[in-house]
Amino acid sequence: MNSPLKRCQILYSRNRIGLGMRARMKTMMVTLLCLITLTVIAQPKPPKLPKFNKGKEKEVFLKKQWFLGFKGGVNFSGAEVMKEYAVLSPSNYDAGEIAKKYVNFSDAGAHATIEATFYFTGLSLSFQPTFRHNSFRYHNSYSWVDAENPNKILELNYVQQQNLQYFDFPVLAKYEKMFNKISPYVQAGIYSSIRLNATKSVDIHGTDYASGGTNQFKDETIIIGARDLYAKNHWGLIGGVGVYYNLGNVRLNLDVQYRKGMSNITSTENRYSNDQLSGVGDTLDDMKLNSLMISVGSIFPLRFLGKNFRSTDNRK
Amino acid sequence: MRKTFFILTLLSGLMAACSEKSDPSFDQRNFTSVIDNKIFSSGIFPIDVRQTSDGGYLVLAERSIQESTFRGVYIMKADKYGKFSKETMLDDNYVNPVGPVIVSGTSLTFVCMDAFSLQAQLVTVDENAENPTITAIAGITYPAAIGIDGTSGFVMLSYDQANKNTVVSRHDMTGARVGSSLALTIGAGEDVEEPIINHFLRTGKRLPFHVGKIPGGQYYLNGFYNYTLSLLFTDFSQNGTLGVVQGQQDDGGFSAVYPLGGNKFAASRFNFGDNFFMPNVNLTTNGTTTAMDLGGYSFPELTSNATVKILSKPINGTNTLIFASDTKSKQIGLFFYNESTGSFLSSRYLGFSNPFEVASIATTSDEGLIVCGTTYLAGRFPRICLLKLSKDDLAGQL
Numbered sequence: 001m002n003s004p005l006k007r008c009q010i011l012y013s014r015n016r017i018g019l020g021m022r023a024r025m026k027t028m029m030v031t032l033l034c035l036i037t038l039t040v041i042a043q044p045k046p047p048k049l050p051k052f053n054k055g056k057e058k059e060v061f062l063k064k065q066w067f068l069g070f071k072g073g074v075n076f077s078g079a080e081v082m083k084e085y086a087v088l089s090p091s092n093y094d095a096g097e098i099a100k101k102y103v104n105f106s107d108a109g110a111h112a113t114i115e116a117t118f119y120f121t122g123l124s125l126s127f128q129p130t131f132r133h134n135s136f137r138y139h140n141s142y143s144w145v146d147a148e149n150p151n152k153i154l155e156l157n158y159v160q161q162q163n164l165q166y167f168d169f170p171v172l173a174k175y176e177k178m179f180n181k182i183s184p185y186v187q188a189g190i191y192s193s194i195r196l197n198a199t200k201s202v203d204i205h206g207t208d209y210a211s212g213g214t215n216q217f218k219d220e221t222i223i224i225g226a227r228d229l230y231a232k233n234h235w236g237l238i239g240g241v242g243v244y245y246n247l248g249n250v251r252l253n254l255d256v257q258y259r260k261g262m263s264n265i266t267s268t269e270n271r272y273s274n275d276q277l278s279g280v281g282d283t284l285d286d287m288k289l290n291s292l293m294i295s296v297g298s299i300f301p302l303r304f305l306g307k308n309f310r311s312t313d314n315r316k
Numbered sequence: 317m318r319k320t321f322f323i324l325t326l327l328s329g330l331m332a333a334c335s336e337k338s339d340p341s342f343d344q345r346n347f348t349s350v351i352d353n354k355i356f357s358s359g360i361f362p363i364d365v366r367q368t369s370d371g372g373y374l375v376l377a378e379r380s381i382q383e384s385t386f387r388g389v390y391i392m393k394a395d396k397y398g399k400f401s402k403e404t405m406l407d408d409n410y411v412n413p414v415g416p417v418i419v420s421g422t423s424l425t426f427v428c429m430d431a432f433s434l435q436a437q438l439v440t441v442d443e444n445a446e447n448p449t450i451t452a453i454a455g456i457t458y459p460a461a462i463g464i465d466g467t468s469g470f471v472m473l474s475y476d477q478a479n480k481n482t483v484v485s486r487h488d489m490t491g492a493r494v495g496s497s498l499a500l501t502i503g504a505g506e507d508v509e510e511p512i513i514n515h516f517l518r519t520g521k522r523l524p525f526h527v528g529k530i531p532g533g534q535y536y537l538n539g540f541y542n543y544t545l546s547l548l549f550t551d552f553s554q555n556g557t558l559g560v561v562q563g564q565q566d567d568g569g570f571s572a573v574y575p576l577g578g579n580k581f582a583a584s585r586f587n588f589g590d591n592f593f594m595p596n597v598n599l600t601t602n603g604t605t606t607a608m609d610l611g612g613y614s615f616p617e618l619t620s621n622a623t624v625k626i627l628s629k630p631i632n633g634t635n636t637l638i639f640a641s642d643t644k645s646k647q648i649g650l651f652f653y654n655e656s657t658g659s660f661l662s663s664r665y666l667g668f669s670n671p672f673e674v675a676s677i678a679t680t681s682d683e684g685l686i687v688c689g690t691t692y693l694a695g696r697f698p699r700i701c702l703l704k705l706s707k708d709d710l711a712g713q714l
Binding site for chain 1: 339342343346347348349350351352353354355356357392394398399400403647664665666667668669670672691693694696697703704709
């Protein structure tokens, strides 16, 4: 299908061959008018730049930019004990024998983050609300022995798994350096967390050497809602590294953060409030929660989503 | 934009400021503590608990003795967090401690028995469960229960095996007798005595012997009289009793009695295994009646002939009766009643997984409640447990 410009050219060509001078002039005028009109219509409108970018079009894209994105991944948590607590209070042996032994950074949790980042010449400020599920465990062992027959022993082992769900409000500062399409960055920040939910499961197993043989036994796992045993909120610091892979307007992201808890995650008021847990001899220590979080995701620029601007333009 | 980040950072900072802070006072207000002992054959069975002036707790308990069915005397001091602090075990000659522990200044007093002479012994320890002094109480054998008598003495219920009498006597805090005592026949024949001796030897049913004084009124005792475990009222002014509420030999009677003034009592009774709470009952203190006729709220969830402890305590301005007992699900059940109306308020169950049994309940200086009992670690090792409920916890029960 002919474009308006082509139709004007054809009309002009016909007139030149078959018409008189006056008619030819008239035709030329009409043609010129058409050309001007079509030129105006066909000319793409230049992007309307915000005031602060006027006159800096060349490197405008990454000078100042808002990015919005999503990322998710796995995390590994560890507890940093501030003060130990126990239900059992020994009268004739060392309390250290039954102390909790934490298994840190072993059990995987998951998290999902929405990221809103404001970029300005290599530096970014980022707000990353996150749903975080952390998991960690500890275990402790008890034994009782017959004073007259040391082979008569009962051993009990408790494995306590905690599953915690938080909603985080982290604010981060990032500094990135661009190498072609790769932009590594370092980041640091602060976060506050609101406790959403918590459960605990308790596995009890043991070996009985006192009942005429060696009998290994395992009780049914006890799963208990433990929301009130944890503090309603806590806060911490964030440090991390990551890298962006710039793919057109999209920036793919690999992000590693270490979140160091700075406040107690245990509710001091409700430490013994769960009769079931107290009944099995468990109570929470005062502790901070640290987390290693590995995420993948992508972010998108909120301005200049067009062919003419790409995330790497200012480095070409 | 900068403003947005400033606000977000400020909000994060504010939330950080509201984060959980360690508060040692919480650790005193609520706790659960089990005093463990590594020895397989060790068995500790608490009888009573009292808070000491330093905020800690003194627990009187029985301990298993090798080659004897009598139980030895074990006194334990826990700190204000319920953690083990000290223990004192009296010589194996001293057996069958009897509570409640009577607090007199910084001394704590209870009674036990000489395993050979069967004579009652008055034991006084300091608040750290140390420096026990033991004084024989002349003429009293098989002590079964004691109760506070005013501010300077105690009343004791005992058994005189030679004459087959239940004996009630009054003593000052040195153990010396005050005034006359009362001897009540248990009835003729060997069979009548059997449950009493089994109680002392710990080879049979534990009988809820009890003795005390109605404030400003008569003395009451729950003991064997005329073939039956009965609740009796006396004023020592005559050689006999003023009133009797009869049980059913050792199969029925009162399991706990708490005087509320005049003829009004909070009580519980058992009858062939069933348990009934009577938070507000008027007892005839000068005639003969039968416990079976008193009715009460049935509690089928409790163990057969359950141990029951009663305490009157103001909670949030409401005079509340707390009944503590053992449930079939091996928990300690707390049942709250309005003292003035007798209406049921709520219940709470303590313990899980391991069996828990109640021994004593007492009020604390911070208006909380200390529950002392036995828990069986690993389902088999009897150990002392202390469960502290805060004032706020108790308020939640109303």
